[in-house]
Amino acid sequence: MIIIGKFRHRAxxxxxxxxxxxxxxxxxxxxxxxxxxxxALTDVWVRALPxxxxxxxxxxxxxxxGDTGVTITGASADDLADKVEIHTTREIDGYMRMExxxxxxxxxxxxxxxxxxxTHLMLLGxxxxxxxxxxxxxxxxxxxxxxxxxxxEVRKTVAAQQTHNHHEQHQR
Ligand SMILES: [Cu+2]
Numbered sequence: 482m483i484i485i486g487k488f489r490h491r492a493x494x495x496x497x498x499x500x501x502x503x504x505x506x507x508x509x510x511x512x513x514x515x516x517x518x519x520x521a522l523t524d525v526w527v528r529a530l531p532x533x534x535x536x537x538x539x540x541x542x543x544x545x546x547g548d549t550g551v552t553i554t555g556a557s558a559d560d561l562a563d564k565v566e567i568h569t570t571r572e573i574d575g576y577m578r579m580e581x582x583x584x585x586x587x588x589x590x591x592x593x594x595x596x597x598x599x600t601h602l603m604l605l606g607x608x609x610x611x612x613x614x615x616x617x618x619x620x621x622x623x624x625x626x627x628x629x630x631x632x633x634e635v636r637k638t639v640a641a642q643q644t645h646n647h648h649e650q651h652q653r
Pocket of ligand 1: 601603
């Protein structure tokens, strides 16, 4: 994952470099704290597929507790995946097809569920298939430049309490 805009909150014209660095850290921390209070991620998991597969999917629920809409523009999964795309699944002529979404919006006070058979995060170009029981750090990039991260559990299927598991194809 290429780091772009990590220091978006750099303070402008500070003369001493160390002071600018301290300010940058301070501003990113405060932005992160503010954002994490507004956008929460729950039920975050990554599907463990056979080790020969180079792609897999991740699912989660995004809760927007804020009073303005939030737009997710991208995602990352540490160094595990070359890239992470937002996909949706659509039935076309009787076949389930995945389509990439440019972004995903969550209205104020609403939540959006990314679940098997529907919208999901696609982890592409895996360094290796994660094993069931492992954890993966997943981060969502927001249109504001902020990142919201969560630890995803790796497992083979949806948890017992999440029932609607449609047969989803992940071949591209
Ligand atoms: Cu997909």
